[in-house]
Amino acid sequence: MNERSTNDFILPPIGFGMWDSFAQIVKDSGGQRLPPDPVRDASQLSELQQAIALGYRHFDTAEMYAAGHSETILGRGLIGHRRNDFIIATKVNAENLAHDNLLAACDRSLERLQTDYIDLYLIHWPNPEIPLAESFDALNHLVQVGKIRHIGVSNFNVPLLEQAVALSETPLATNQVYYSLLSRRPQQDGTLEFCRKNDIVLTAYAPLRGGVLTLDATVEIAGRLKATPAQVALNWLVRQPGVVTIPHSGNEQRQRENLEAVSLELTEADIRRLDSPGN
Template structure:
């Protein structure tokens, strides 16, 4: 799997597994545990080593399932991202949320900890003070944000004692909001990772240009859409799939080689 450089040192797989809808939706659904755990183990067998979850997902049960699955492996072989919800980003709340996530994940550190959404009421300086404390305490390795526009992202960079590692945003072939608002260009200039979420949504797979390019290469539309993302500097992505064949398909996007002309065609879609 192609690696991308993390600001502040280390590397990360360009394709990880998104764990929204694992363990339930907004609330836990314990009845699916066996299937969800099997899906995580399938992903690991395919080669996935980078996982994306959040305290919000199934109210912590997505984190719990990942923790249970990773118990059987060497922790240092994996890269775990989780996120603190905006309702928990006051200083003390954030420290407590991190401890809960560590407990759910059955680990003593989080590789990348993100502020899931900005808050309209809590000053970012307070949240970033807590994030800096967590890095100094060794509980998190890298600090990041999610759904941050350019002015907020620049403020986060200023307030972070360590190089801000990532902004996780909605980005795909047909959704270019964060390209249009300057976030992606800024991240690329600063070496900050852009984690593209929902890489396959917005009817990307049905688009005729995506389909035509896929046919040319004898690959799938999903593979074209994912490769288009990860061939961009600093861009990584976290497609979610509970299905072994689709996990395998998405993993295989890494080896698709798009021509400059095809990339140009895809660039023009939005």
């Protein structure tokens, strides 16, 4: 399965999402956030180390995930590894999109990640209260000073993408959106087509959520190919030109299974069945 590239930037077909267990903030009975639990941190670090050992290279986090603690875990997990071997993707919160707030948010992320550059920095959600031009001024500056290598967006529709492409001084690397067998909006509203035409990688988030694993099509095709429903669902995504995905699993066997989904050989009939929205 080909890697997806935007100019010189290459994203592997399957990356590792760091929301989910990494992002659950533990609160006390009064709703106050408790400090990070060392036992929990150790188990998350070990999940991450498993993923690194299996060959994951693209890690997707956000300042929002566990209020920054997901970034902290990723930073710790990459200690002792060659930084250039990994793609760190993180996201700025919608409330931090004003120029100076965005610069400050990026510095905090760099600190938590224990690195001096972020490979891919995304606007997590659009914010109609803040002009996109202001955010892009800050993002373009961050590229110029080398704190981020590539700019991306998330949850952007076509009109917003058009603005983003015009405002970005460097090619927009990705639009990260909810896309799966059960969430086909990017196909229906033109987002996928726009991304392809403009050489923007579409990163499909939450590829396994919402009953994807129990669809008749995924279960039956997986049974015939001696694969798993998750592999069918992931392969359907990454066989599409310009699409990569970032499933999360805390379990070593499922992490491996997800990575290996790229080599599944679906038949033309399987693909037609999966392509049909009523599969």
